[in-house]
Amino acid sequence: MTLSDNASNNYAVSAYGQLTDTVDILGYYNFVDRKNYEVGGGKILAADRSVIPGTDGKVRGLAGELTDGLIKLGWNLTDNQRIKIGYEAYADEGKYSYRPDMGLATDIAIANSLKVPLVFPTKFTRDTLTLNYDVTLGAHTNIRAAAFRNESTLWRDENGLATWNAAAATINEGEAKNTGLNILADSTVTLGVPHTVTYGVDHVEYKTGYSVDEQFLSGETSTQAAVFIQDRIELTDALAITPGVRYDTANVETAVVDDNFTDTLWALAGEYQFDDYLLLRLSTTQLFRAPEISEVFTGAGLGDTRNQNINPETGNNSEFALAYEISGLSTGITVFRTQIDDYIYDYASNPAGGSWKDNVGDLCIDGYEAYAEWDQGDWRILATYASAESELDAFANYSALDGARIDREQGDSIGLNFRYAIAPANITVQLEILGVKRLGASVDLDSTSDDTDNRKDGYLVHNISGRWTPEGSLNGLSITLGVDNLFDEFYASQSSRTGTSFHPRFGQLYLHDYEPGRNFKATVAYQF
Numbered sequence: 445m446t447l448s449d450n451a452s453n454n455y456a457v458s459a460y461g462q463l464t465d466t467v468d469i470l471g472y473y474n475f476v477d478r479k480n481y482e483v484g485g486g487k488i489l490a491a492d493r494s495v496i497p498g499t500d501g502k503v504r505g506l507a508g509e510l511t512d513g514l515i516k517l518g519w520n521l522t523d524n525q526r527i528k529i530g531y532e533a534y535a536d537e538g539k540y541s542y543r544p545d546m547g548l549a550t551d552i553a554i555a556n557s558l559k560v561p562l563v564f565p566t567k568f569t570r571d572t573l574t575l576n577y578d579v580t581l582g583a584h585t586n587i588r589a590a591a592f593r594n595e596s597t598l599w600r601d602e603n604g605l606a607t608w609n610a611a612a613a614t615i616n617e618g619e620a621k622n623t624g625l626n627i628l629a630d631s632t633v634t635l636g637v638p639h640t641v642t643y644g645v646d647h648v649e650y651k652t653g654y655s656v657d658e659q660f661l662s663g664e665t666s667t668q669a670a671v672f673i674q675d676r677i678e679l680t681d682a683l684a685i686t687p688g689v690r691y692d693t694a695n696v697e698t699a700v701v702d703d704n705f706t707d708t709l710w711a712l713a714g715e716y717q718f719d720d721y722l723l724l725r726l727s728t729t730q731l732f733r734a735p736e737i738s739e740v741f742t743g744a745g746l747g748d749t750r751n752q753n754i755n756p757e758t759g760n761n762s763e764f765a766l767a768y769e770i771s772g773l774s775t776g777i778t779v780f781r782t783q784i785d786d787y788i789y790d791y792a793s794n795p796a797g798g799s800w801k802d803n804v805g806d807l808c809i810d811g812y813e814a815y816a817e818w819d820q821g822d823w824r825i826l827a828t829y830a831s832a833e834s835e836l837d838a839f840a841n842y843s844a845l846d847g848a849r850i851d852r853e854q855g856d857s858i859g860l861n862f863r864y865a866i867a868p869a870n871i872t873v874q875l876e877i878l879g880v881k882r883l884g885a886s887v888d889l890d891s892t893s894d895d896t897d898n899r900k901d902g903y904l905v906h907n908i909s910g911r912w913t914p915e916g917s918l919n920g921l922s923i924t925l926g927v928d929n930l931f932d933e934f935y936a937s938q939s940s941r942t943g944t945s946f947h948p949r950f951g952q953l954y955l956h957d958y959e960p961g962r963n964f965k966a967t968v969a970y971q972f
Contacts, residue, residue, distance in 0.1 A: 445967065445968050446965060447965065447966050447967075448963050448964065449963065449964045449965075450482055450961060450963035451478075451480060451481040451482065451963075452478040452481075453476070453477045454474070455474070455475045455476075456472070456474040457472075457473050458470070458472040458473075459471045466520040466521075467518065467519050468517075468518045469516070469517050469518070470515070470517075470518075471513075471514070472512075472513065472514040472515075473511075473512070473513045474513075475509070475510070475511050475512075476509065476511075477509055478508050478509070478538070479507050480504055480505070481503060481506065481960040482960070483502075483503065483958040483959070484933045484934035484935060484958075484959070484961035484962070485501075485932060485934040485961065487499075487501050488502075488503070488548055489549075489934070490549055491944050496548075496549055496552060499548070499552075504541070504548055504551070505539070505542075505544065505548070508537055508540065509536075509537055510534075510536045511534070512532070512533070512534045513532065513533050513534075514530065514532045514533075515530065516530035516531075526577070526578045526579075527575070527578075528574075528575070529574070529575055529576075530572075530574040531571075532570075532572040533569075534570040535568070535569045536567070536568045536569075537568075538565075538566060539565055539566070540563055541562070541564075545957065547941060547954060547955055547956040547958055548958065549953070549955075550955055553950050553951070553953055553954075554953075557950050558607075559607045559608060560605050560608050561604035565600070566599070566600045567597075567598075567600075568597070568598050568599075569596065569597045570595070570596040570597075571595050571596075572592060572593070572595075573592065573594075574591070574592045574593075575590070575592070576589070584631055584633065585629060585630065585631040586629065586630050587627065587629045588627070588628045589626070589627045589628075590626045591626075592622075593621075593623050594620075594622040594623075595620070595622075596619070596620045596621075597617070597618065597619050597620075598619075598740050599615070600615070600617075602614050602615070603615070614657050615656070615657055616655070617654070617656075617658075618652065618653065618655070618740030618743075619740065620651070620653075620744075621649075621650075621651045621652075622648065622651075623649045624648035625645075625648075626644065626645070626646050627645050629642070629643055630642050637679055639675055639677055639678075640675070642675075642676075644671075644672060645669070645671045645672075646668070646671075647667075647669045648669075649665070650664075650665065650666045650667075650668075650737055651664075651665045652737055652738070652745075653740075653744060654740060654745075654746055661743075662743055662744045662746035663745070664698040664737040664744055665696075665698075666694060666695070666696045666697070666734070666736070667694070668692070668693070668694045669694075670690055670692045670693070671690070672688065672689065672690035672691070673688065674686055674687065674688030674689075675687060675688070681717075682717045683716050683717075684715050685712070685713070686712070686714070687711070688710070688713075689709065690709045691706070691707075691708050692706065692708075693706045694756070696734050696735055696737070698735065698737050698738065698745050698748070699738070699745030699746070699747075699748040699749075700735060700749070700801050701754050702752070705732075705734040707732040707756070707758065709730040709731070711728065711730065712727070712728055713725070714726050721768055721769055721770045722767070722768050723767045724765070724766055725764070725765040725766075727762065728761070728762040728763075729760065729761050729762075730758070730760055731758060731784065732756060733756060734756045735788060736788075749798065751800055751802055754801060755803050757785065757786050758785045758786060759782065759785045759806075760783045761780065761782045761783075762780065763778055764778070764780075772819050772820040773817070773819075774817045774819075775814075775815065776814070776815055777814040778813045778814075780809075780810070780811055782809040783806065783807075784807040784808075786803040787806060787807040788801055788802070788803055789801070789802065789845070792804050792842060793844075802842075803839070804838055804845055805837050805838035805845065805846070806836070806837045807837075807850070808834065808837070809833070809834040809850075810834075811831050811833065812831055812832075813828070813829070813831075814828070814830075815827065815829075822864055822865040822866070822867060823863070824861075825861070825863075826860070827858070827859070828858065828859040828860075829856070829857070829859075830854075830858075831855070833849065834849045834850045836848045836849075845889065848887040849886055849888045850889055851889050851890030853883065853888070853900075854880070854938050855881050855882075855883045855900065857880045858878075858879045859876070859877065859879075860876070861874065862874065862875045870915060871910060871912050872911045873908075873910045874908070874909050874911075875907070876908075877905070877906050878905045880902050880938055882902035883900035883902075884899055885897060886898065898942070898943035898944075900938045901936075901942075903935035904933060905929050905935070906930040907930065908930055909924055909926030909927075910925050911924045912924075920971045921968075921969070922967075922968075923966070923967070924968075925965075926964075926965050926966075926967075927962065928960070928962070929960060929961055929963060933961075934958075934961070935959055936957050937957070937959055941955040941956070942956055942957070
């Protein structure tokens, strides 16, 4: 159980039991009572840092109830075979924002302009059925097979739009069905040197549909399959290489394109253990992604423009990593470059007017992640630093996007984690600090107009907590007290919507998707 003052409570229970010598069962239930939280500083601010009239410091469009239940049955058929069947039911219902990816300031501006409600009754459900089968063949081969069926539904009452447009007053419903099968095997053989061969197949079918007032308006399907194999070859005790190949195929039937896309992808990785302390890894992998189906939330392709000439995204991802560990100190760095050719942008300018999904250029993402951890006695200190930047080499017909970054670019961030164990009292205290560097204004893939300010403010957030795990008669109990956003920072994550944009009807829109302010929380857990 977790109780929070800003602004949700969480109750969960789980149980595991052995029904027979070969059959076991797992059950889980989670309930979240979510409320509209207050932002840092207790004020809803506009782009000029003035308080937006009519606001009280709390966001709107987040209040609702979430339930999630899972039951899983396992059966050891033999000593080397096991089967698992699971069923999960998830439901999320409340009065939510019409545009959940945009901040409250934008929601208010649009609602006031159209004279419509700020929130709409919404319900989302997801039912998932899974079947897993694991088998060990001899001493050298393990096979894992998994099949799943996932059905999601979206229901939203938009009758509140009647004050703006009577035709828009509808009940909107969407459905998504995903069915898949995955088989993965590992075999170890010795052919002069040790080989670990991993191979398998994937097959997933996606289907969506969208209806308004029980009238079906749009639906899309995508069937994706792949077969793959890789071989880890241990050339010496210190050196190993892993070549791999994968064949992908995707049959896409959407409002944008009806086509079949295929590609053969190659990969190569290597690692070298210099000594007991230093490890070097290098890898490069080719990429492939067919045009995706649209989200049900946006109409499952309803209103999308046909573009039969759209190409799949391809490219390459390369990484270089070093890791060093000695006497309680571990450190490492990973440097990467991701090249995406024929990058698909969902809102590219259509020569015929409006926007459409199209390949706009080749996108390059460069970055690195570094960490250092010291774990000695009662102390553990972890420091991390991550940096990434993207740039689009736009095609000639999309020259306005040349040099653009992705709109959710995170930039540079640093994290610090201090943990201290007070062993005699069974208490652990922890301080987490996250600092994100400011990003200056630049062309990005969501805002290229001169009227748009897409600067991203930096921020510094502190979380503190303490956990007590008593012994004796209270063994199994744990109590955690904490404060998130200790200093009540007013901020928006740089990976969410930020900045301002201009709309011909609503004028300047402040997209800032505010994060929660200071939050006191307490968690009580007991394990029998």
